[in-house]
Every structure is written in C-alpha cells, then in structure tokens.
Amino acid sequence: MSYTMALLLMGMVGGLLGVASNPSPYFGALGLVLVSGMGCGVLAGYHGGFLSLVLFLIYLGGMLVVFAYSAALAAEPYPEGWLSWAVAMTASTYLMGLGVCWWGFFGHTDLRLGEGQVMGGWGDSSQLRGETGGVGHMYSSGGGGLVTCAGGLLLTLFVVLELTRGLARGTIRSV
Amino acid sequence: MTPAHFAFSSTFTLGLMGLTFHRTHLLSALLCLEGMMLSLFIAFALWTLQLNSSSFSIAPMILLAFSACEASAGLGLLVATARTHGSDRMQNLNLLQC
Numbered sequence: 502m503s504y505t506m507a508l509l510l511m512g513m514v515g516g517l518l519g520v521a522s523n524p525s526p527y528f529g530a531l532g533l534v535l536v537s538g539m540g541c542g543v544l545a546g547y548h549g550g551f552l553s554l555v556l557f558l559i560y561l562g563g564m565l566v567v568f569a570y571s572a573a574l575a576a577e578p579y580p581e582g583w584l585s586w587a588v589a590m591t592a593s594t595y596l597m598g599l600g601v602c603w604w605g606f607f608g609h610t611d612l613r614l615g616e617g618q619v620m621g622g623w624g625d626s627s628q629l630r631g632e633t634g635g636v637g638h639m640y641s642s643g644g645g646g647l648v649t650c651a652g653g654l655l656l657t658l659f660v661v662l663e664l665t666r667g668l669a670r671g672t673i674r675s676v
Numbered sequence: 677m678t679p680a681h682f683a684f685s686s687t688f689t690l691g692l693m694g695l696t697f698h699r700t701h702l703l704s705a706l707l708c709l710e711g712m713m714l715s716l717f718i719a720f721a722l723w724t725l726q727l728n729s730s731s732f733s734i735a736p737m738i739l740l741a742f743s744a745c746e747a748s749a750g751l752g753l754l755v756a757t758a759r760t761h762g763s764d765r766m767q768n769l770n771l772l773q774c
Contacts, residue, residue: 513687513718517687517690520694520707526707529704533711536687544721552733555737564743564744567748567751568707575701575703602686606677632721632725635734638731653741656745660752661751664756665755665759
C-alpha cells in the first residue's frame with residue numbers, strides 16, 4: 502500500500518513537471534489529466550473517497566474538458582512535445598531542482614513510507630462518516646458560505662459575459 | 677515533512693515556476709495556474725483527512741468552486757486575446773512594449 506502511495510505521489514509531481522515545462526497546450530492538458538488522476542488516487546489512499554470522486558467529476562470532468570477544447574485556440578502546425586529541445590531542457594532543470602529539494606529534506610533521514618493516522622471510514626459514527634459528513638455541514642450550518650459561493654459563481658458568469666462582449670466595449674476592441 | 681506534504685508543496689512550486697517562466701502560449705500559463713489550484717485542493721483535502729477535522733472538508737469544495745470561477749475568467753481572457761490578436765501567442769501582446 503505504501504509503494505502504491507509512493508508511485509501515485511511521484512506520478513503527481515512528475516505530471517506537473519510535464520505541465521510546468523510548458524510544452525504545446527495539447528500535451529499540457531494531458532499532463533494535467535495525469536496529475537488529477539494521480540491526485541484522486543492519493544486522496545482515495547487516505548480514505549477520502551468523497552473528495553476523490555468530487556475531484557474526478559468536477560475538476561477532471563468539468564474544468565479540464567473546457568481546457569481540452571480551448572486548446573484548439575492554440576493550434577499550431579508543429580506542436581512541441583516533451584521531446585523538443587527547449588521543453589526537455591526546462592523539464593530536466595526542474596527535475597534537478599526537485600532532486601536537490603528531495604535530498605535536502607529526506608537525504609539525511611530514514612524515510613519510512615507509512616501513512617500515519619488516517620480518518621476512519623464507515624464504522625466511526627462519532628466522526629460523522631469521515632469527510633462526507635463534513636461536506637454535509639456545508640448545507641446546514643455553513644449555508645452562508647454556500648450562498649456566497651453561488652453569488653460568486655453568478656458574478657463570474659457576468660464577468661465572462663462582459664469579457665467576451667465585442668463591439669468596442671470590454672476587452673475586444675477591434676472587432 | 678512527510679512525502680505527501682513534499683508532493684503537493686513541490687507541485688505548487690513547479691506550477692508557480694511554470695507560470696512565471698512562460699514561453700509561447702497564454703493557454704499553457706493558464707494550465708500551470710490550474711495545476712497550482714489542483715495542488716491546493718489536494719493540500720486542503722489531505723489536511724482534513726490527516727487531522728481528522730471533518731468539518732474542514734467544506735474548504736476544498738469551496739476552493740474548487742472559486743477555482744472554476746477563476747479558470748472561466750482566464751479562458752474568457754484567452755478567447756478575447758485570440759479574437760483581438762489572432763492567436764494566444766505571448767509575443768503578440770506587445771502594445772505596451774517600447
């Protein structure tokens with residue numbers, strides 16, 4: 502189990518290394534899909550099933566789909582993958598920096614890949630069934646936060662409407 | 677620092693450096709920003725799972741909602757850039773350059 506967790510954590514960091522080296526956005530979106538998939542696995546490994554599924558559905562299925570088809574705005578005839586020179590040099594520089602940080606933190610300790618104390622699963626009714634009960638608080642005593650979120654989302658709708666309004670108002674001046 | 681803590685901290689820093697040292701496309705800078713928000717979501721979720729504070733699990737949900745707001749605003753700016761300048765390449769955004 503701890504080897505699986507180590508693999509998922511390394512996959513998460515390695516995936517974002519592939520995004521941060523700034524390849525063509527097609528490959529960047531692919532790397533972000535990998536990072537969120539590995540992140541879901543990490544959360545599931547710490548017994549956070551609800552938050553893991555929320556990440557999959559909302560982040561991967563909602564937001565990344567939008568980024569994936571927005572990559573059509575960045576169309577170029579020869580997309581640069583991770584094997585092009587500039588991207589590979591950036592990625593290897595970040596990897597070297599990451600190795601230095603890893604050595605600085607864990608180089609002198611005896612690293613045991615344990616999980617520590619994790620939140621109880623289905624049997625602990627005193628914790629309101631783990632983090633799922635905590636999310637239920639968002640609808641009862643955290644209702645003000647929920648209404649604020651909804652108001653913020655509505656405001657964002659109007660922000661995006663004004664951003665993409667043409668006719669010399671807002672950000673599009675020449676069309 | 678546990679390995680999971682190192683993982684999301686270095687993920688955040690990598691995304692920040694990818695955003696800072698952007699190359700050609702505006703969309704790849706926005707993707708690095710999304711990676712930073714993802715690392716913050718995982719950080720909040722690991723907080724609530726490892727410290728047994730189940731009420732704190734509201735925070736990653738609200739963070740995800742506002743991250744969606746920010747992503748849509750960024751993509752609206754990207755669409756405006758592509759319509760005004762023809763593409764989202766950063767070297768086209770040179771109106772303030774001397």
